[in-house]
Amino acid sequence: MEMEKKKALDDLRKRFSGKIKETFLKFGDEIVIIERDSLLDVVKFLMKEPYSFTMLLDLTCVDHIGQENRFQMVYHLFSLSNNHRLRIKLSLPEKDPVVDSLTSFFKNANWLEREVYDMFGIQFNRHPDLRRLFMYEGFEGYPLRKDYPLRKRQPRIRLRK
Amino acid sequence: MPGKRALSNGNAKSAKEFDMEGGFITTKFNHILGWARKFSLFHYPFVTACCGMEYMSAACAHFDIDRFGAGWTRFSPRQSDMLLVVGTITQKLAPVLRTVYNQMTEPKWVVAFGTCAVSGGIYDNYAVVQGIDRIIPVDIYIPGCPPRPETVLDGLVKLQEKIQNQEQEWRWKRKKP
Numbered sequence: 001m002e003m004e005k006k007k008a009l010d011d012l013r014k015r016f017s018g019k020i021k022e023t024f025l026k027f028g029d030e031i032v033i034i035e036r037d038s039l040l041d042v043v044k045f046l047m048k049e050p051y052s053f054t055m056l057l058d059l060t061c062v063d064h065i066g067q068e069n070r071f072q073m074v075y076h077l078f079s080l081s082n083n084h085r086l087r088i089k090l091s092l093p094e095k096d097p098v099v100d101s102l103t104s105f106f107k108n109a110n111w112l113e114r115e116v117y118d119m120f121g122i123q124f125n126r127h128p129d130l131r132r133l134f135m136y137e138g139f140e141g142y143p144l145r146k147d148y149p150l151r152k153r154q155p156r157i158r159l160r161k
Numbered sequence: 162m163p164g165k166r167a168l169s170n171g172n173a174k175s176a177k178e179f180d181m182e183g184g185f186i187t188t189k190f191n192h193i194l195g196w197a198r199k200f201s202l203f204h205y206p207f208v209t210a211c212c213g214m215e216y217m218s219a220a221c222a223h224f225d226i227d228r229f230g231a232g233w234t235r236f237s238p239r240q241s242d243m244l245l246v247v248g249t250i251t252q253k254l255a256p257v258l259r260t261v262y263n264q265m266t267e268p269k270w271v272v273a274f275g276t277c278a279v280s281g282g283i284y285d286n287y288a289v290v291q292g293i294d295r296i297i298p299v300d301i302y303i304p305g306c307p308p309r310p311e312t313v314l315d316g317l318v319k320l321q322e323k324i325q326n327q328e329q330e331w332r333w334k335r336k337k338p
Contacts, residue, residue: 135288136253143287152287157256159295 008051008086015045029087036090040100046077046086047105053077053086056106059113061120065146070094071122092122101127119144194329198268199321200230205241207261210248212275215307224310229317238264249277250290262297268330270320273299276306
């Protein structure tokens, strides 16, 4: 099993040598850090046999405020046939937080990406319906960004007091 | 004794006084209306969160709010007297709650059930209304995260006291100038 685990990362390094920034194991989890323009190719490659990462467990974002590449996207993939997990990370600059959408591969990426758009303001290329998911229309800003004011409230209706 | 129990008020008469031959009692209309209303609270559960579990526990057979005359759950605000706001109310949901409140017919009472409905609770953030009294008037606040069913029953009894002692409204009531 350990051999197989290493195999996916090694194959990725071989196949996309220029696009892979780093691969490592942390707390028993495999992590691969890639360039953002190679996301679709990497995922497509991992979805095929023998890796068969056919399930997108989760997709989220981290705000590293103050850094040059402020946002970091995190994708958790799972292979049902191999019982195998893999995490993909990629960084986005603050000025241009755009990444390709995974909706053409995974149906559930639709709402997950809408959530990330809603909370962090990340734009997803070729997303079929990029609207806010949790917050309401008229809400300004992205509440999970670290620079969203802690006490800022945007009520939809006039409050009594 | 049944007469005294049913109509216990501030100036309760002794059992002997009720045990009159004619078999009638006298009371104030305001008072008997309060008595009728406090024991027939149809409630509308506006359940949004985990407090709903405690509401179910309080409403069902183990703790049984039907013992206090609040057994009927109406899922239409137009048929209910008591709005139970059970759980966290977000800014997104605030207009819905206000609409439900406005749809209820008079007389109506509002119970803030649990810490989130009372004050927003631990959710002091961009998404949550800091207490439903910012949207609608509240009659009884039931604290707890979630409240024990005993606390709910206590709140219900306190609401009944409030209803009994309040100035009642009715259709042909003469309005004071």
